[in-house]
Amino acid sequence: MLNYIKADLYRIMTRPTFYIWPLLLAALPAAMIAGAGGMYPAGVILAAIPALVYAAFCLMALILTEHTFREDMQLGLYKNDMAGGASRSAVYIAKLITGILLLALLWAVCSLSCIVSASYWLGGDSGLSLLKDMASLQAASLFLRVNVFLAVFQAISIVFKKTSALILVYIAISAAMAYAMKWLGAAWPGLAGFIKHIAGFGAYGNFGAAAGAPHAAGGVALLLAPAACIIVLAAIGSMMFEKKEF
Amino acid sequence: MGEIVLSACGLSKKYGLSYALDDVSIEIERGQIFGLVGKNGAGKTTLMRVVCGQSTLFSGSVGLFGHSGKRGLAEARTRVGFMIEAPAFYPKLSARENLKIYCMKRGLPVSENLDGLLASVGLPGVGGKRYSEFSLGMKERLGLALAILGDPELLVLDEPTNGLDPIGISQVRELILRLNRERGVTVLISSHILKELSSVATHFGFIHNGRLIEQLSSKELHARCSDALSLTVDDVEKACAVLENICGCRNYKIFPHNTIRCYDGAVRPELLNRELNENGVGVSSLMREGKDLEAYFIGLLKEGRANAQLY
Numbered sequence: 146m147l148n149y150i151k152a153d154l155y156r157i158m159t160r161p162t163f164y165i166w167p168l169l170l171a172a173l174p175a176a177m178i179a180g181a182g183g184m185y186p187a188g189v190i191l192a193a194i195p196a197l198v199y200a201a202f203c204l205m206a207l208i209l210t211e212h213t214f215r216e217d218m219q220l221g222l223y224k225n226d227m228a229g230g231a232s233r234s235a236v237y238i239a240k241l242i243t244g245i246l247l248l249a250l251l252w253a254v255c256s257l258s259c260i261v262s263a264s265y266w267l268g269g270d271s272g273l274s275l276l277k278d279m280a281s282l283q284a285a286s287l288f289l290r291v292n293v294f295l296a297v298f299q300a301i302s303i304v305f306k307k308t309s310a311l312i313l314v315y316i317a318i319s320a321a322m323a324y325a326m327k328w329l330g331a332a333w334p335g336l337a338g339f340i341k342h343i344a345g346f347g348a349y350g351n352f353g354a355a356a357g358a359p360h361a362a363g364g365v366a367l368l369l370a371p372a373a374c375i376i377v378l379a380a381i382g383s384m385m386f387e388k389k390e391f
Numbered sequence: 392m393g394e395i396v397l398s399a400c401g402l403s404k405k406y407g408l409s410y411a412l413d414d415v416s417i418e419i420e421r422g423q424i425f426g427l428v429g430k431n432g433a434g435k436t437t438l439m440r441v442v443c444g445q446s447t448l449f450s451g452s453v454g455l456f457g458h459s460g461k462r463g464l465a466e467a468r469t470r471v472g473f474m475i476e477a478p479a480f481y482p483k484l485s486a487r488e489n490l491k492i493y494c495m496k497r498g499l500p501v502s503e504n505l506d507g508l509l510a511s512v513g514l515p516g517v518g519g520k521r522y523s524e525f526s527l528g529m530k531e532r533l534g535l536a537l538a539i540l541g542d543p544e545l546l547v548l549d550e551p552t553n554g555l556d557p558i559g560i561s562q563v564r565e566l567i568l569r570l571n572r573e574r575g576v577t578v579l580i581s582s583h584i585l586k587e588l589s590s591v592a593t594h595f596g597f598i599h600n601g602r603l604i605e606q607l608s609s610k611e612l613h614a615r616c617s618d619a620l621s622l623t624v625d626d627v628e629k630a631c632a633v634l635e636n637i638c639g640c641r642n643y644k645i646f647p648h649n650t651i652r653c654y655d656g657a658v659r660p661e662l663l664n665r666e667l668n669e670n671g672v673g674v675s676s677l678m679r680e681g682k683d684l685e686a687y688f689i690g691l692l693k694e695g696r697a698n699a700q701l702y
Contacts, residue, residue, distance in 0.1 A: 152495035156481065159488075221479040225537065228443040228475070228547075229497050230468030232461075391445040
C-alpha cells in the first residue's frame with residue numbers, strides 16, 4: 146500500500162498543474178483578509194475565515210478525488226494495478242490516504258497563508274489568535290469533516306463516472322440528509338444534531354461555534370465521530386471496489 | 392510433466408443471463424506458449440481477465456504457480472505480466488514516467504533500465520515522449536513493455552499484435568520467442584492472426600461460446616492438419632495402380648491436370664515416390680497438403696455445429 150501512496154504522490158506532485166491549487170488556496174484567504182482589512186473589525190473577519198476555508202476545501206475534496214481516484218478509473222488504469230497483483234482494497238485505501246495527505250498539505254498551506262495575512266493586515270494579536278484556532282481540536286475536527294467529503298466523493302466515483310453526475314448525486318444525498326434531519330429533529334432533537342455534525346452536511350464549520358456545541362464538549366468525540374465516518378465510508382467503498390469489473 | 396504454471400478449473404463467468412465462460416478448465420506447463428484461438432466474443436479475453444483478477448468469477452478456481460485463494464493469487468500475480476485489451480497509461484506523462492510509476496507501485500527499483508526495456512519492445516529513443524502523442528502501434532508496444540516489466544515468469548498477452556505494422560508483428564513474435572527460449576517465460580497468448588499464432592505457439596486451446604472445445608499441442612495439430620498427399624504425375628492410371636496395389640491406399644481422389652490426392656495418412660511420401668519411379672511413372676510434384684490453423688479452427692467450428700444439430 147505504501148508503494149501505491151508513494152507512486153500516486155509522485156505522479157500528482159510532479160504535475161505542474163497541481164500547484165495551481167496551493168497557490169489558489171493561499172491567495173484566496175490572503176486576498177479576503179487584505180480586502181476586508183480596512184472595512185470590518187478583525188473579529189468579524191477572523192470569524193468568517195473558517196467558513197471560507199471549509200467551503201473551499203469541500204470543493205478541493207472533489208478536485209482531489211478527480212486527481213487521485215477518478216482519473217485512473219476513467220483512463221482504465223486500475224486493470225494494470227489488478228494485474229500487478231495489488232489487492233483491490235489496498236489500492237482503494239491507498240487512494241484515499243493519498244487524498245487525505247494531499248488535503249493535509251493544502252490545509253497547512255492555506256492555514257499558514259491565513260495566519261501570515263492576519264498578522265500582516267490585522268495585527269500580531271489577530272495572527273496569534275488565528276494560530277491558536279487553527280491548532281485547536283475544533284480545527285482538526287473541521288479538517289476531518291472535509292475528509293468525510295473526500296471519502297464520500299471517492300465512494301460515489303465507483304458508480305458514477307461523470308463529475309456532473311457525482312455532484313448531482315452528492316446534492317441529492319445532502320437533500321435527503323437534510324430532509325431526514327428535519328424529520329429526526331422533530332422526533333429526537335439530540336440525535337439529529339449529532340448526525341448533522343458528524344456528516345458535515347450542516348452549516349459551515351466555525352471553530353468557536355463547534356467548541357461551544359453541546360456534542361463537542363467531549364473533545365475527543367469531536368475527532369472520533371468524523372474519523373469513524375471516514376472509516377465506515379472507506380470500508381463501504383472498498384467493498385464496492387472489490388466487486389467492480391475492470 | 393513439468394510444473395503447472397497456470398491452472399483453471401471449471402471456470403464460469405456470467406454477464407446477465409449468458410455465459411461468457413462455461414466450465415472452462417485449462418492447464419499450462421512451464422515453458423509452453425499456449426495460443427488461445429476463438430472468434431470475437433468467444434471468451435478468450437474474459438478468461439484472461441479472470442486469470443489476472445480484473446474480472447470476478449461466477450464459479451470455479453484459478454491457480455497460479457501452485458497458489459490459489461485471494462491472497463495466494465495476489466502474491467502469484469506479481470510474477471505474471473499482463474497485456475489485456477487496449478493498453479492504458481497516463482496520457483500526459485512520458486513513456487518513461489509511466490513505467491517509473493509502475494516500478495514504484497510494484498516495489499521495483501526505479502533505477503531499472505527503462506530505456507533498455509523500451510528499446511527491447513521497439514521503442515528506442517522515445518522514452519521522453521508523451522503517451523498521448525504515441526501512435527496505436529507504439530501504445531501496444533508500451534503495453535508490452537509494462538507486461539515484461541520486472542521479468543515475469545508468465546506472460547498473458549491478449550492480441551499483442553493489434554495495430555502493429557508487419558515489422559512490429561515480427562518484432563513481437565521474436566520477443567516472445569526470445570523470452571521463452573532465453574528466460575523460459577511461459578506465455579498465454581491470443582491473436583486474430585492465426586498464422587502468426589501458429590508460428591509461435593507450442594500448444595493451442597480452441598474456445599467457442601465460452602467453452603474450451605479442444606486443447607492440443609502443435610505436434611498434434613500438425614499431424615491432424617497434414618491430411619493429404621498431393622502428387623502430379625504423367626500417367627494417372629499407372630499411378631493409381633501403384634497406390635492401390637503396392638502402397639495399399641484406396642482412399643484417394645483424382646483431380647484435373649493429372650493430380651491425385653491421397654488421404655491415407657499411412658502412406659509415406661518418400662516410399663511412394665520411389666515406387667512410382669520404379670514403375671515408370673514420372674512425378675512432377677509430390678507434397679503434403681494440409682490445413683493451416685485457420686482452416687482447422689473453421690473445421691472445428693463446423694463440426695461443433697454439426698454435433699449441436701445432432702442433439
